[in-house]
Amino acid sequence: MKNRLKLLRVERGWTQEQLGQALGVSRQAVNAIETEKHDPSLDLAYRVAVLFARPVEDIFENPHG
Amino acid sequence: MLAMGKSTTPAHRKYVIRTLSFMAGYVAVNVAAIFGAFDEIHGKPAAWVLALVVSAPVAGQMWATLSLMNESDEFVRSLTAKQFIVAAGIAMALFSTWGFAESYADAPHAPGWLIYPLFWGVYGFVAPFIKSSK
Numbered sequence: 001m002k003n004r005l006k007l008l009r010v011e012r013g014w015t016q017e018q019l020g021q022a023l024g025v026s027r028q029a030v031n032a033i034e035t036e037k038h039d040p041s042l043d044l045a046y047r048v049a050v051l052f053a054r055p056v057e058d059i060f061e062n063p064h065g
Numbered sequence: 066m067l068a069m070g071k072s073t074t075p076a077h078r079k080y081v082i083r084t085l086s087f088m089a090g091y092v093a094v095n096v097a098a099i100f101g102a103f104d105e106i107h108g109k110p111a112a113w114v115l116a117l118v119v120s121a122p123v124a125g126q127m128w129a130t131l132s133l134m135n136e137s138d139e140f141v142r143s144l145t146a147k148q149f150i151v152a153a154g155i156a157m158a159l160f161s162t163w164g165f166a167e168s169y170a171d172a173p174h175a176p177g178w179l180i181y182p183l184f185w186g187v188y189g190f191v192a193p194f195i196k197s198s199k
Contacts, residue, residue, distance in 0.1 A: 029140035037197040038140045
């Protein structure tokens with residue numbers, strides 16, 4: 001799933017490890033989402049949205065419309 | 066999967082410790098058997114107990130893997146499941162092929178316990194190529 005996670009993370013000067021800690025997931029999970037090797041669950045997508053204070057669809061491209 | 070670098074999670078560290086513990090038991094009983102420690106019970110009912118004891122770490126290893134999945138995040142969980150399923154499928158296919166080759170082509174007999182090291186050998190081979198949960 002295309003997303004702006006890396007852009008948002010880099011804007012804040014965070015490492016993948018730091019973002020993972022903030023989200024409660026591993027660095028590998030952050031890397032997998034950024035490189036589109038993993039589609040996050042709805043729960044994780046909402047956690048990302050809350051962390052960056054943006055709607056989910058501002059971060060993750062809706063593949064269905 | 067056994068690598069323990071600085072970015073590994075507590076779940077991975079626990080998995081490595083549990084795996085090494087179970088493998089130590091598995092290897093210790095097998096080495097003792099190879100050096101004749103259990104020769105006197107060969108063919109006796111006690112040998113069934115020995116078979117269960119030496120196989121117990123296999124079940125333990127499955128528990129360690131399930132615990133890793135349970136204690137990890139969603140990406141690690143789905144990636145581990147995918148790697149496990151692919152490795153188990155290939156190992157079963159290979160071992161089934163050999164079994165039928167024994168039945169139909171007079172291939173030499175392979176003992177059933179070989180499925181376990183075969184599975185982990187296949188796992189080690191395929192895991193680096195499975196990097197996506199999709």
